[in-house]
Amino acid sequence: MRINNVTVIGCGTMGNQIAMQAALCGYQVKNYDLNRDMIQKAEKFACDWFASRVLKGKMAQETAAEAQSRLVFTDCLENAGVGADLVIEAVPDILEIKKQVLGSIDRYTPEHTIYASNSSYIVSSLFADAVQRPDKVVNFHFFNPALVMQLVEIVKGPHASGETIDTVMEFAVSIKKTPVLVKKEIYGFVVNRIFSAVTKEACYLLDQDIASAEDIDLAVRKGLNHPLGPLELLDMTGIDLEYHVLMERYKMTGDPADKPSAAIVEHFAKGEYGRKTGKGFYRYGASKEDS
Numbered sequence: 001m002r003i004n005n006v007t008v009i010g011c012g013t014m015g016n017q018i019a020m021q022a023a024l025c026g027y028q029v030k031n032y033d034l035n036r037d038m039i040q041k042a043e044k045f046a047c048d049w050f051a052s053r054v055l056k057g058k059m060a061q062e063t064a065a066e067a068q069s070r071l072v073f074t075d076c077l078e079n080a081g082v083g084a085d086l087v088i089e090a091v092p093d094i095l096e097i098k099k100q101v102l103g104s105i106d107r108y109t110p111e112h113t114i115y116a117s118n119s120s121y122i123v124s125s126l127f128a129d130a131v132q133r134p135d136k137v138v139n140f141h142f143f144n145p146a147l148v149m150q151l152v153e154i155v156k157g158p159h160a161s162g163e164t165i166d167t168v169m170e171f172a173v174s175i176k177k178t179p180v181l182v183k184k185e186i187y188g189f190v191v192n193r194i195f196s197a198v199t200k201e202a203c204y205l206l207d208q209d210i211a212s213a214e215d216i217d218l219a220v221r222k223g224l225n226h227p228l229g230p231l232e233l234l235d236m237t238g239i240d241l242e243y244h245v246l247m248e249r250y251k252m253t254g255d256p257a258d259k260p261s262a263a264i265v266e267h268f269a270k271g272e273y274g275r276k277t278g279k280g281f282y283r284y285g286a287s288k289e290d291s
């Protein structure tokens with residue numbers, strides 16, 4: 001199946017950059033959000049990003065202008081759905097929101113539309129029946145920042161057809177990503193299962209006051225050769241996201257070990273979500289400082 005028109009639902013951290021990457025690689029892209037402030041922020045980010053690439057000599061003016069002309073923002077769900085060959089959802093990792101948003105846009109999309117979820121953890125069989133053709137639903141997991149990170153995980157649920165998987169694998173390569181195929185559904189897929197084990201331990205060490213956030217990150221960077229420590233990375237991906245993910249998991253399993261750690265709960269309650277709010281495990285401004 002040929003993909004020409006891509007709709008990305010959600011103009012947040014992930015959706016905005018996924019939409020930009022697809023537009024850069026030649027697709028006609030609509031980036032939809034119900035929040036107009038988020039649309040404005042995303043439009044400004046795209047504008048500034050393309051301008052700075054040109055200014056730094058990393059992109060030709062013409063390439064930037066063409067990509068921008070292929071990317072439109074909308075707060076109209078019907079407009080977002082009409083003509084979409086591929087819908088990529090990047091709304092918060094809350095099962096009910098995923099179901100609601102996919103069920104709603106399915107009223108306007110053509111019959112052949114493929115639905116790809118950027119969820120970090122939730123397997124698509126939990127929401128595939130929100131649309132009329134569950135065989136067209138797949139997990140398509142990008143990493144943050146989506147314009148930069150190479151890897152995407154494509155997860156085949158029992159409902160997904162081989163054609164759907166092949167089409168999304170090909171699409172991933174066409175937008176210059178490196179896909180890995182996760183052959184069976186598993187909560188958190190591959191990368192986040194490994195990442196969760198590391199962050200869980202880092203938060204435990206912090207909660208127990210075994211070491212400071214800075215020293216935990218330093219130890220992981222220098223001792224394991226990770227480019228970023230786990231707490232720095234949580235600040236980058238969003239403590240709010242981590243909180244919601246862990247709470248959803250806890251709701252599913254009822255296992256207290258799946259609950260967010262004290263540090264995550266505290267930062268979440270204070271609205272300290274990391275880089276996007278200027279404070280998380282660290283403060284962001286002129287210089288990074290342990291909080």
Ligand SMILES: NC(=O)c1ccc[n+]([C@@H]2O[C@H](COP(=O)([O-])OP(=O)(O)OC[C@H]3O[C@@H](n4cnc5c(N)ncnc54)[C@H](O)[C@@H]3O)[C@@H](O)[C@H]2O)c1
Pocket residue numbers: 009010011012013014015032033034035038089090091092093094097101118119120121141142143144236237238241
């Ligand atoms: N942040 C990361 O590092 C990261 C990495 C990989 C995958 N993800 C996944 O990407 C998805 C989005 O995460 P994010 O960090 O971009 O979130 P975000 O909070 O930055 O953005 C979510 C956007 O969805 C919009 N939204 C909410 N409900 C909506 C609805 N019903 N219709 C349309 N738009 C709606 C919000 O207005 C917001 O703009 C999640 O599933 C998350 O697990 C996030």
